[in-house]
Amino acid sequence: MTHALFDPITVRDLTVRNRIWVSPMCQYSAERQDGVPTPWHLVHLGGFAKGGAGAVVVEATGVVPEGRISPQDLGLWNDEQRDAFRPIVDFIHSQGAAAGVQLAHAGRKASTYRPWSSTQGSVPVEDGGWTTVAPSAVAFDGYAEPRELTTEDIRLVALGFAAAARRAIEAGFDLVEIHAAHGYLLHQFLSPLSNHRTDDFGGSLEHRAQALLDVVDAVRAEVGEGFPVVVRFSATDWTEGGLTLDEVVQVARWAGEHGADLADVSTGGNVASAPIPVGPGYQVPFAAAVKREAGIGTIAVGMISEAFQAEQIVATGQADVVMVGREFLRDPGFPLRAARELNVAIDYEPQQYHRASVTKQG
Template sequence: MSLLFSPYAIRDVTFRNRLWVSPMCQYSAVEGVPQEWHHTHLAQFASGGAGLVMAEATAVSPEGRISPDDTGIWTAGQRDAWAPIVAAVHARGAVAGIQLAHAGRKASTWSPFSGHHGSVPIHDGGWQTVAPSAVAFEGFAEPVELDRDGIEQVVADFAAAARRAVDAGFDVLEIHAAHGYLLHQFLSPLSNRRDDEYGGSLENRARLVLRVVEAVRDAARQAPLFVRFSATDWAEGGWSVEETAIVARWAADRGADFFDISSGGLVAHQRIELGPGYQVGLAARVRREAGVPVSAVGLITDAAQAEAILQAGDADAIMAGREWLRDPHLALRASAELGVELDYWPAQYLRARPHR
C-alpha cells in the first residue's frame, strides 16, 4: 500500500495524503493583502490533489515582511482577504495552512522582480530591521538589536496573527523558524551574540522560539501547529542538526505537533551539498533523535522517490515546492505513477486520468 497516498491525522485534522505544498513566497501582495494571484496560485494545488496547501511566509507585523510585496496577517483586512482563499482550498478537498513569519535582519529587501538587490532604502519604502544582535546579513543593512519590549512585541504579534489565521479558516499554522529569518537568527550563534537570557546557551537561544510556540499554541485553539526549522546552517560554528533535534523535542513538549525540516538561509557564505533528497537525512535524524513527526523537503522530484522516503521511515510526509510549480497537478500525476486510484480526481479532469 502506498504511504504517500495514505491519510495522515494530526489532532482533529485529517490530510487525504502525505504529498504537501511547501510555503512559497510570491512577492505579489499589496500592503500585505493577498491578491487574486494568491487565490488562483493556491487553489490550483488543491485541485491537483495536494493533501496540505501551505500559504507563503506571511508576516505577523509590517516590519516582519521580507519585502514590501509580502503577504501579511497583522490586520483584520488581511485576515478577511485570506478567508475566500482558504475556502477555495477547502472546496477542492485539501487542508489549508499558513506560515507565520518575521524576517528579522532579512526584512526590508527588494523583491526578486524589482531588478534591485539588497535592502530597500528608507526613502524608497524600506524600514529599519531588527534582529537578536546588530549583525547584518551579508550585503544587507545593519539591524537594530531587539530590546526586551521588542521581544515581547514579537511574541504578541505571533499570537495575534495566529488568532487571525484561525478566524480566516486556516486549519494548520506553521511557525517559521528557518531560512535565516528572525527566530532562526535567535537560534544560531552566528547571528545571536547576546549576553542576556536570549543568548549564549542553547536554552537561551531557543527561549524566543519556545515562547512563540507557547503563545501560538494558546491562540491556535486546536489547530495543528507546525514548526519549520533549518536543521543546519551549512556553515562552521553555526546551528546544527543535533541542536535542532533537541529544540524540536522542547517545542513538542510545549504544544507543537509537527516539524517541517529544511536547512540553510542564515548566512551568505553557507556551503550546501546539493543532490536529490539532500535534506532528507536531516529530517530523518530529527525524527529519530527527537521522537517527533517530520516532513522532508529538497529536490524530491518524483513519486517513487517520495514513496521510498516514507517507506524507509525517514519522514511522515513530503513537502515539495518547485515540483508543484512545474506541475500544479503533481499529486494526480504521482498517484498514476504509483498505480494508486484516487477518488478525488476533479470530475472536470476525469477524461485525462491515465488508465492502468
C-alpha cells in the first residue's frame, strides 16, 4: 500500500524520499560562541536522518554574527563554519536523507540568552552580546532597543544571505530555507507592528516585502536554477494591526515569482503577548490557504505528531510536505514508526536495527 506521505517529492533538481521533514529547531549549542557546529549537532541531526526523515533542515543559522538569536547559535558566515558542517551533511546523505539549512537573521530578537539560562532577555555587550538591528528602532517586549537599519545595511543583509547560501552549497546542503517568520528580521520588515519606516522598505505591503524579495533575489542568483529555495513565513501576527494571512498570501505569491519554490507556513512570534489558539495542527489551515491562493507549494508545521494526521494533511492537498519538530525530539525514528502504522513498505530502515523491527521475531 502506498500513501501520499511516503511519495517522493521533486523540487527543481532535488528529489526527497518522503514528505516528513525535520523542522529547524534551535539547539543553542555552539559552545565556543563562534557559530561552529559541534558533535552534538552531528548526533542530533544524524539521528533524524537515520530515523527515516525525508529532509533534515538545520536550525536557524546566522548569516552574519549579529544575526544570531543567541551567542550559542550556529552561523554560516565564514569558511570554518562551512567546513564543520560538511561531515554532518555527509552523514545525513549516507542515511538517504536530504540536508537543508535555515538561513536567518534575528534582527531585534538577536543577542538573547538561551532558553535554559537563569537570566532572560538581551545579553549585554559586556557579557558577549551586541547591539541589535531592525527595520525601525522598536524593541521587542522585554528586549533592548535595536538600531534602525540604513538602506545600505539592508543591502548588506541580502548579500549576507547570498554568501551564506553559497557556503551552504559548498558544504553539500541540498536546499536552503530563508527565515522570514517568528518575529525575526525579515518578518519584522513584513509586519506593520515592527516596521514604521517611510522609505522604500516601509509603508505599503509592497514596500514592506521589499527586503525579503531582495533576499530571495540575491539567494536565487547565488544558488542557480536547480537548487531549491524555501521561505518560512508567519501567516499572522495574531494581533490586531499586525501581519495578516491575506498579506502573506500576496507576499508568498511574489516570493514564488522571484524564485522561491515552497512556502513553509508558520504563525506568530512578532508579538510577545499574542493570544495564539494552540492545538494539534492549528497552523495547517494557513498552509492550505497559501497553497490554494498563492499558487506556491507549501509546508505545514505545528503540533503534527501522528502518522494519520500527517498523512491526511498531505493526502488532502493542504500541504505538499509536513515539517515535524517536537515529535522528532521524542522519537527520532518517527518516519519509520509512521510507515509501520500506515502499512507502507520502505527500504531505508537501518539494517543495524532490523532485529527490533515489528516484523521480526525473537
